[in-house]
Amino acid sequence: xxxxxxxxxxxxxxxxxxxxxxxxxxxxxxxxxxxxxxxxxxxxxxxxxxxxxxxxxxxxxxxxxxxxxxxxxxxxxxxxxxxxxxxxxxxxxxxxxxxxxxxxxxxxxxxxxxx
Amino acid sequence: xxxxxxxxxxxxxxxxxxxxxxxxxxxxxxxxxxxxxxxxxxxxxxxxxxxxxxxxxxxxxxxxxxxxxxxxxxxxxxxxxxxxxxxxxxxxxxxxxxxxxxxxxxxxxxxxxxxxx
Numbered sequence: 001x002x003x004x005x006x007x008x009x010x011x012x013x014x015x016x017x018x019x020x021x022x023x024x025x026x027x028x029x030x031x032x033x034x035x036x037x038x039x040x041x042x043x044x045x046x047x048x049x050x051x052x053x054x055x056x057x058x059x060x061x062x063x064x065x066x067x068x069x070x071x072x073x074x075x076x077x078x079x080x081x082x083x084x085x086x087x088x089x090x091x092x093x094x095x096x097x098x099x100x101x102x103x104x105x106x107x108x109x110x111x112x113x114x115x
Numbered sequence: 116x117x118x119x120x121x122x123x124x125x126x127x128x129x130x131x132x133x134x135x136x137x138x139x140x141x142x143x144x145x146x147x148x149x150x151x152x153x154x155x156x157x158x159x160x161x162x163x164x165x166x167x168x169x170x171x172x173x174x175x176x177x178x179x180x181x182x183x184x185x186x187x188x189x190x191x192x193x194x195x196x197x198x199x200x201x202x203x204x205x206x207x208x209x210x211x212x213x214x215x216x217x218x219x220x221x222x223x224x225x226x227x228x229x230x231x232x
Contacts, residue, residue, distance in 0.1 A: 043119075043225040044159075044208070090158065101147050101212035101221055105159045 002027045004093045006106035014114045019063075019078040021109045023091030026072060033074045034092040034103075035065055044090070050074060061085070086113045118142055119211055121224035128199055129232055136194045136227045138209030144189035145211030150182075153206040153226075165192060199231040 007022040025031060035047040048059025055067040065076045074091060089109045095102035118141040128134050138148065147166050151159040163179075165171035165186040173179045181203075183195040192211070196203055209224040 044223040101149065102161065102164065103149075103221065107158045
């Protein structure tokens with residue numbers, strides 16, 4: 001079975017400092033992994049994805065994530081936080097084998113950025 | 116990216132009434148529609164999966180008679196919450212998917228916030 005665990009429900013950083021949002025996954029298959037961001041009252045936006053190519057994945061808005069199979073992790077990082085980064089972030093894994101379109105969402109991490 | 120619309124964006128209703136939420140994929144054909152529910156401060160939970168022209172498949176714990184899903188066309192799916200109760204208050208999000216696409220091109224609607232009084 002597949003599952004995804006976001007290790008922090010809430011992360012607070014100061015503007016201009018690095019961001020680290022942690023995610024661990026469990027999958028019986030070779031998973032695809034994603035990070036989505038959800039701003040208040042807005043739809044989900046894909047930040048980046050890992051689909052068995054390069055393990056270091058670069059996304060939009062300066063975010064990147066590294067797939068580490070040995071640690072079953074897919075942590076999201078950004079060198080310097082902006083106020084506009086304040087939002088809810090979801091680590092997501094594909095459900096099952098094959099391409100079914102079904103996704104499993106982590107519990108979410110709220111990122112607070114302080115001025 | 117693809118455009119997905121949901122209507123209404125928010126709705127308030129009285130307990131016992133039914134509410135219909137529409138989801139449209141405006142520039143691609145959604146052979147499959149996923150409906151998610153998100154309670155406040157929680158993650159998205161998959162409620163059901165529907166394929167165009169077929170009955171929906173519901174996740175464990177989701178009442179199929181309460182959450183009626185219609186996926187009659189490739190661009191429109193509806194979720195009807197029947198006899199809504201306050202515990203049904205949630206954020207409902209649709210996710211249309213065109214079979215054969217990579218999962219990384221999965222799109223989501225902007226969501227419908229339902230408040231049942």
